[in-house]
Amino acid sequence: MKPNLGKVYLVGAGPGDPELLTLRAVRLLQKADVIVYDNLVSPGVLDFVPPAAERIYAGKRRNEHTLRQEQINSLLVKLAGEGKQVVRLKGGDPFIFGRGGEELQTLAAHGVAFEVVPGVTAASGVSSYAGIPLTHRDYAQCCLFVTGHLKDGTADLDWPSLVRLNQTVVIYMGLGGLPEICRQMMAHGAASNLPIAVVQDGSIVTQKVVTGTLADMPEKVAQAGLKSPCLTIIGEVVKLHEELAWFNPVQSEVAAR
Numbered sequence: 001m002k003p004n005l006g007k008v009y010l011v012g013a014g015p016g017d018p019e020l021l022t023l024r025a026v027r028l029l030q031k032a033d034v035i036v037y038d039n040l041v042s043p044g045v046l047d048f049v050p051p052a053a054e055r056i057y058a059g060k061r062r063n064e065h066t067l068r069q070e071q072i073n074s075l076l077v078k079l080a081g082e083g084k085q086v087v088r089l090k091g092g093d094p095f096i097f098g099r100g101g102e103e104l105q106t107l108a109a110h111g112v113a114f115e116v117v118p119g120v121t122a123a124s125g126v127s128s129y130a131g132i133p134l135t136h137r138d139y140a141q142c143c144l145f146v147t148g149h150l151k152d153g154t155a156d157l158d159w160p161s162l163v164r165l166n167q168t169v170v171i172y173m174g175l176g177g178l179p180e181i182c183r184q185m186m187a188h189g190a191a192s193n194l195p196i197a198v199v200q201d202g203s204i205v206t207q208k209v210v211t212g213t214l215a216d217m218p219e220k221v222a223q224a225g226l227k228s229p230c231l232t233i234i235g236e237v238v239k240l241h242e243e244l245a246w247f248n249p250v251q252s253e254v255a256a257r
């Protein structure tokens with residue numbers, strides 16, 4: 001019997017700017033038979049995919065045409081079973097809020113060979129392009145990455161750990177829950193004037209940074225009309241944005257999503 005040489009590469013595409021892809025990611029994109037990609041992957045990244053490669057869009061959240069997670073898992077098993085070199089491309093880093101682990105568990109259960117290629121996660125890519133260092137000796141010695149996708153509205157996060165001093169809290173998927181997050185943090189003892197930033201489309205032309213405090217941020221974000229994807233950064237380090245913002249999307253040669 002011919003050995004099946006199909007393989008799945010779980011690749012991080014970074015936060016948006018294609019320049020943030022790893023060399024390994026670019027090399028794999030160039031030689032893939034098929035790419036299965038998510039909505040967070042920017043078109044500039046897909047420019048590295050040769051025209052002959054098949055592209056499969058795994059869908060958008062809150063969209064009827066989304067492939068369910070189980071469907072994606074079985075699709076990957078099927079494609080690899082056909083002997084293909086499959087790149088499963090995910091925004092940011094596949095192991096950070098990317099369900100990468102779940103997809104690999106299915107592959108492992110089916111004996112499919114795989115590799116993982118890390119990517120620049122939104123916390124580091126977006127904070128860099130917003131000029132907000134996540135740690136700084138004067139302000140934060142610790143940094144937490146949490147999901148703001150609140151199950152049943154609230155009480156899902158460990159609020160007392162989020163309001164500790166001298167730390168930065170980075171919230172993924174926190175746009176919808178922002179008013180509740182700000183309210184809970186203040187209710188658990190965070191200062192109402194604690195600085196907070198919400199960054200939309202970090203590292204690409206449509207990047208927008210809105211800064212404020214826990215007290216006024218929900219209102220400011222609503223006024224600015226920010227849309228997903230947005231990353232929320234909470235902590236004293238946000239003050240540095242004013243001094244360190246360097247990325248000017250209008251003047252930069254960066255891609256749109």
Ligand code: SAH
Nearest residue numbers: 092093098121122172173201202229230231
């Ligand atoms: N695996 C990804 C995260 C997926 S969860 C990573 O490592 O980055 C999706 C969330 O990531 C979004 O809701 C948003 O909070 C954040 N995100 C990803 N790319 C972003 C970008 N360019 N700008 C702002 N937020 C981003």
